[in-house]
Amino acid sequence: MSIPATISKKARKLIGISYEEQGMPYVEQVDSEGNRVNVVEQKIYIKKSFMTIPSSLRLIHTNKLLRTPSLLPIISNLQDLPYKYKPINNGKNKEIRDVTVERLIIGGGTSGLASMRENSLLITREELGDILFDEYTLERSFIIEELKKLYKYYQNHIISGRFLGKFDEGLVFDTVDQILIVKANEIVLAGGGRCLKPIFPGNNTPGIVSREFYLKRLKNKFQKILVLGYTDLAARTALHAKKSTILVPNNITISLSPYYKEQLDKKGVEISNGNIYNIESNNGKLIVQTDKTTLEADLIVFSVSKQPRLEITSSVGIGYIYDAGRHLYVPVHDQLGRNKNLFIVGGMRGIDNEYLSYLSGKASKGEEIDRFLEELKKYNPNQQNESPYNYGNGGIVCECEDISMEDINFALSLGIEKDVEKLKRITGLGTGHCQGKACTINLGDYLKSSRLISYRSPIYPVIL
Known part of the structure; x- marks a missing residue:
């Protein structure tokens, strides 16, 4: 069984593809014919590299030759970048549609489906989520049965699509054939978390x-x-x-x-x-x-931990706190998950227990609140003093831009603070295809940085 691999953007080295989610490093690429391809769905996709390029921040900062204006365009041409794109949908633009709902739910995993009630609209990139594949989840049969009932009852209020972020016009979603601009009185953020x-x-x-x-x-x-x-x-x-x-x-x-x-x-x-x-x-x-x-x-x-998808909560204007003991960056919310007219539920608030995620979704609509609070008291993840992301000295931090720990340490040696946003400005960390989803949080925890980068809309790639 082969694992998808590709050539890195700058160093042009053979690297593995570690994520299956769209918007993460190297999952979506452009082939030599200009076609957009999903590398994971094609099982394997390896491009050949005729050479490797030393990719070192120290080398660029200390070598004047590499900063010569006439040489810089040549170096960029050697990088693994697409030369052309083929139009999709025969070049036709998607229809833009305005939608107003009472309750909008972003995410269709355990907590998202459990949040469904009358006058709700749920928009999700996947249905049911991890629980379908994790056979060792406690209470799995009960939860799946309950979720399937909810899905069947509300299926006409569930749309497949990706949240692109908050804009002046409203919350924007990319679906198969439309761009939806949604306004809602109440919003439930149930986008879950991911392992980094x-x-x-x-x-x-x-x-x-x-x-x-x-x-x-x-x-x-x-x-x-x-x-x-x-x-x-x-x-x-x-x-x-x-x-x-x-x-x-x-x-x-x-x-x-x-x-x-x-x-x-x-x-x-x-x-x-x-x-x-x-x-x-x-x-x-x-x-x-x-x-x-x-x-x-x-x-x-x-499988270190499930980090909340901060790009979603940050896009709608919710701040986060750094939980140094659990090594999570968690959106600001009260005990029930509220933040003004929003609810943050399940993995989005740092919960990796499916049953508790289910109850958090129920509690967001006023159901099972006592049981949820009782189970929440029992949920007490172990506190660690050191970062669980530190498995050794060195390695790649930002895959999209080939930024290594050597580059980070060099930037720190220049007097830069242990602040992810400031390191981004010096190294280019978090400026690639995934826009920091895969690198800023684990590096932030490694450095014990209370501030990450600013996640801006659109939070996922948009094909124009």
């Missing part, structure tokens, strides 16, 4: 993928996986494979509930500690060398 890649040498090697990518497209296709994580989320990932090992970074204490600890013991899942200093591919296997042992796997799956 830890930082370590060789972290862009082909064969390193997110939990979502693994569960939705690669589950049961690899015999042995190495899971990067330390909580029940990592345990639930590891249990899907025939053989698996969980690797916990140094200075992080593994935090497992008794139930999942028992399940791991029953299946013989090993737990190892250590930081990664080298990864090699050998005959379809990934050889992972840590400071304590050598591990072998067919696939590496990062």
Whole structure:
């Protein structure tokens, strides 16, 4: 089974594609004929590179030759950029339609569907979400049954589309054949969270993928996986494979509930500690060398935590706080998830428990509030002093722009503060295709930066 790989934009090196979600690094590309392609859906898509280009911030800043005005256009032409685009829909523009609703729900996973009620409109990029693929979720059968009932009852009020952000005209969504401009009296943000890649040498090697990518497209296709994580989320990932090992970074204490600890013991899942200093591919296997042992796997799956999709909440004007103990950047909300006329539910507020996500959606419409608050008190993720994204010294931070930890450290040596926004201005971090979705949060936590970048609309690529 091959993993999608491509050539990096600047360094022109062969790298793996780690995410399956549109808008993330290298998932959408333009081929030599100008066609827009989804690399993940095509299973594998590798372009050949006739050369590699040294990509180093230190080299650019200290070498006057590379900053010569006549040389800069030549360097940019060597980068892996498209030369032409083919028009889609025969060059026809999509119809723009204004919609006014009482209650708008953005996201159709567990908490989004649970938020549905009369006079609601739900717009989502996927239906039901991770629970369809995660077989080791507690209360899974009950939740899926309830969600399917809601979906069947409200199916005429559910639209497939991507949220592009808030504009002066309203909240804008890109659907198959229309651009919707929506105004609503009440908004529920249920866009969920995503697992982000830890930082370590060789972290862009082909064969390193997110939990979502693994569960939705690669589950049961690899015999042995190495899971990067330390909580029940990592345990639930590891249990899907025939053989698996969980690797916990140094200075992080593994935090497992008794139930999942028992399940791991029953299946013989090993737990190892250590930081990664080298990864090699050998005959379809990934050889992972840590400071304590050598591990072998067919696939590496990062499952550290589910980070809320801040680009969605930031677009509608909601701030965030840095939870240094849980290592999450969480949108500002009260106990029930309220922020003025908005509700933030499920993974969008940092919850990775499906049952609690379900109850948070119910609570947003005034149902099951007491039960939700009771379960919320029990939900107490382990606090860690050090960043769980620190799996080693070095590695790529921003895949879109080939920004490494070496580049970050060089910028810091120039006197730049440990502030992601300021580092972005010096390094170009977060300015590529994904606009910081894949790199700013894990780097922010690594540096303990309370401020990230400004996520601006449109928050996903738009084809004009």
